[in-house]
Amino acid sequence: LLLQESGPGLVKPSETLSLTCTVSGGSVNSDSYYWAWIRQPPGKGLECIGSIHYSGTTYYTSSLKSRVTISVDTSKNQFSLKLSPVTAADTAVFYCATLGSSTWNFDYWGQGTLVTVSS
Amino acid sequence: QTVVTQEPSFSVSPGGTVTLTCGLSSGSVSSSYYPSWYQQTPGQAPRTLIYSTNTRSSGVPDRFSGSILGNKAALTITGAQADDESDYYCVLYLGSAIGVFGGGTKLTVL
Numbered sequence: 288l289l290l291q292e293s294g295p296g297l298v299k300p301s302e303t304l305s306l307t308c309t310v311s312g313g314s315v316n317s318d319s320y321y322w323a324w325i326r327q328p329p330g331k332g333l334e335c336i337g338s339i340h341y342s343g344t345t346y347y348t349s350s351l352k353s354r355v356t357i358s359v360d361t362s363k364n365q366f367s368l369k370l371s372p373v374t375a376a377d378t379a380v381f382y383c384a385t386l387g388s389s390t391w392n393f394d395y396w397g398q399g400t401l402v403t404v405s406s
Numbered sequence: 407q408t409v410v411t412q413e414p415s416f417s418v419s420p421g422g423t424v425t426l427t428c429g430l431s432s433g434s435v436s437s438s439y440y441p442s443w444y445q446q447t448p449g450q451a452p453r454t455l456i457y458s459t460n461t462r463s464s465g466v467p468d469r470f471s472g473s474i475l476g477n478k479a480a481l482t483i484t485g486a487q488a489d490d491e492s493d494y495y496c497v498l499y500l501g502s503a504i505g506v507f508g509g510g511t512k513l514t515v516l
Contacts, residue, residue: 321503333444333452333495333507346503349407382451391499392442392457399451 288313290383290397298404303371308383308397310364316341321386322366323393324357326379338386339366373404408432410498412508418486418515426511427478428496434477439498441479442505443472446493455494456481483513491515 294306308322315322323338337347339357347355351370359366370377380401384393409431418424428441435441437459444452454463456472459479469484479498483490493512497505 323505325507332510333446335497335505335507338503340503348504386503386505387457390442390457390461391440391505392454392497393444393452393505394454394457394463396451396453 288385288395290385290395292381292383292397292400294400294402296401296403298373298402299406300374300404301372303369304373304377304402304404306368306381306383306400306402308366308368310366314361315359315364315366316361319388321346321388322357322359323384323386324368325382325384325393326377327382327399328376328379333382336368336370375404378402378404408500408506410496410506410508412494412496412511414509415512415514418483418490418513420486420488420515422486423482423484424486424513425475426481426483426494426496426513427475428480428498428508429478430498435474435479435498437474439479439500441472441474442497443470443479443481444495444497445490446495446510452495486515488515 289311298304321338324336339345356369380399382399383397385395411429443456446452460472495510496508
């Protein structure tokens with residue numbers, strides 16, 4: 288299973304951060320996984336933003352719930368993240384990953400993409 | 407809000423043994439939290455080492471082992487090598503398809 292993040296590397300404050308994760312070597316239509324987004328601010332730790340099941344059910348961490356939307360496009364074998372509005376504190380490397388539905392670990396990861404929030 | 411706790415830093419001598427732990431701000435960690443462990447080197451995505459408390463991920467050397475020690479999850483590295491110098495993160499599953507990360511432990515091998 289391979290995951291690849293894509294999207295703008297620079298977003299202005301108060302605007303919307305949008306990223307897409309393309310899945311290859313497997314299908315998002317799988318009961319084996321939830322599809323997750325994780326972020327890591329520069330020099331800091333990892334934070335799970337949320338996840339989505341292929342059915343469309345979403346789960347968000349409470350601190351970001353009011354600003355986050357995760358969606359899945361089964362026809363393109365992709366899932367996406369929107370975060371709005373953003374501030375400089377949202378500058379981070381964003382990873383997409385799988386969360387095993389029986390083992391509850393993040394087993395496959397994308398390489399990560401840096402998104403900088405700056406005017 | 408429940409916080410997942412890890413030692414901020416640890417050091418080990420080459421060839422030595424080190425145990426990193428993963429706890430909860432309130433309560434004890436058990437296997438029902440499905441503890442998992444990840445290794446991250448600078449500029450790289452994390453790599454899964456251990457999942458479901460003590461199952462090694464494919465290709466992970468057997469000098470990495472996971473367990474429950476007392477009221478915490480633990481990652482033990484036996485025979486530490488220079489390239490084990492990394493950041494280590496644990497994740498606990500607290501429900502609702504969200505894995506909660508600990509703050510990470512920076513391991514120095516010297």
